[in-house]
Amino acid sequence: MNEKGGSPDHTLLTDKFLRNRRGVELTDEERKLLEGSISEVRTIDPRTTIIEAGTRVNISTLLIEGMMSRYIDDRKGLRQLVAVHMPGEFVDLHAYPMRELDHSVSTLTGSTVAIVPHETLNELLAPRPELARKLWFSTLIDAAMHRAWLFRLGRLDALGRVAHFLSETNARLESVGLSDGQRFILGLTQADLAEICGLTQVHVNRVMRELREARLCIFRSSLVEIIDRAALERRGDFDPQYLYLNTPISSSGDMQ
Amino acid sequence: MTRNFHVEPFTEAGEASAEEGHVFLDGPDGVAITLTPEAARLTGERLIAASNAARRERPAEG
Numbered sequence: 006m007n008e009k010g011g012s013p014d015h016t017l018l019t020d021k022f023l024r025n026r027r028g029v030e031l032t033d034e035e036r037k038l039l040e041g042s043i044s045e046v047r048t049i050d051p052r053t054t055i056i057e058a059g060t061r062v063n064i065s066t067l068l069i070e071g072m073m074s075r076y077i078d079d080r081k082g083l084r085q086l087v088a089v090h091m092p093g094e095f096v097d098l099h100a101y102p103m104r105e106l107d108h109s110v111s112t113l114t115g116s117t118v119a120i121v122p123h124e125t126l127n128e129l130l131a132p133r134p135e136l137a138r139k140l141w142f143s144t145l146i147d148a149a150m151h152r153a154w155l156f157r158l159g160r161l162d163a164l165g166r167v168a169h170f171l172s173e174t175n176a177r178l179e180s181v182g183l184s185d186g187q188r189f190i191l192g193l194t195q196a197d198l199a200e201i202c203g204l205t206q207v208h209v210n211r212v213m214r215e216l217r218e219a220r221l222c223i224f225r226s227s228l229v230e231i232i233d234r235a236a237l238e239r240r241g242d243f244d245p246q247y248l249y250l251n252t253p254i255s256s257s258g259d260m261q
Numbered sequence: 262m263t264r265n266f267h268v269e270p271f272t273e274a275g276e277a278s279a280e281e282g283h284v285f286l287d288g289p290d291g292v293a294i295t296l297t298p299e300a301a302r303l304t305g306e307r308l309i310a311a312s313n314a315a316r317r318e319r320p321a322e323g
Contacts, residue, residue, distance in 0.1 A: 160290070160291050162287055162288055162291060163287055204293055205283075205294070208285060208295045
């Protein structure tokens with residue numbers, strides 16, 4: 006893990022946080038206050054565990070760039086990803102009230118994160134219940150996604166699970182300007198998709214071919230191209246309501 | 262209250278297929294597993310044996 010020296014440049018670090026979410030919007034002042042609560046910015050190598058399950062934590066981590074996961078390993082060490090985080094999301098804001106995590110947190114790709122000490126959050130939120138409610142809202146979106154992930158694993162077949170995940174990822178990245186609704190960069194491997202969808206790697210490989218042959222979506226060289234968004238979402242039984250996104254998405258960010 | 266058929270035993274069989282030296286079992290419902298040919302054969306034999314045992318446990322119809 007590398008720490009950037011000197012005073013961090015906080016410009017727009019929180020720009021993507023809670024962007025395009027229905028029913029909650031940070032005021033300019035709140036966003037500025039949140040920016041000011043960032044103590045440092047770190048770049049982290051891919052596949053690095055930054056928090057082990059059960060560890061006490063006194064900071065929360067806002068993902069600025071890259072992709073991160075929450076995961077639980079079974080007794081044999083086999084991994085199940087229980088959440089994937091994208092830029093603009095706190096990966097562990099729930100650690101603020103909970104003080105320790107029941108799962109581990111890791112980078113998937115190389116990532117840049119902003120660190121927010123819990124002590125600073127205390128000072129920030131105590132006199133500002135409305136801002137506290139907005140941060141609470143962001144953890145409730147996490148909870149809504151967990152419910153959708155349970156649905157995915159419990160109810161959907163292999164093709165449906167991958168279609169659901171790709172549809173969700175597209176919608177989340179679109180909300181922060183990192184997908185144009187049809188194409189986005191996804192720095193995950195088929196092994197990652199397998200751990201997300203509860204499938205074997207060879208099953209994922211077959212599903213990706215089926216998605217391609219059905220002209221729904223192509224995933225090649227870290228680029229996902231959705232050919233028929235409506236059909237992909239239908240096949241994955243995906244309804245974006247649980248993401249609480251504005252419709253239509255306002256395009257305040259450029260696709261990168 | 263609508264009956265939840267998903268907690269009842271499935272009446273549809275899963276789809277088994279082979280590809281690149283692996284056996285895929287898709288369905289019924291959310292079942293999605295990959296097996297080696299050996300594990301698939303053994304699973305199949307156990308399923309048939311369990312199916313026969315379950316049939317014997319059912320009361321005679323008619």
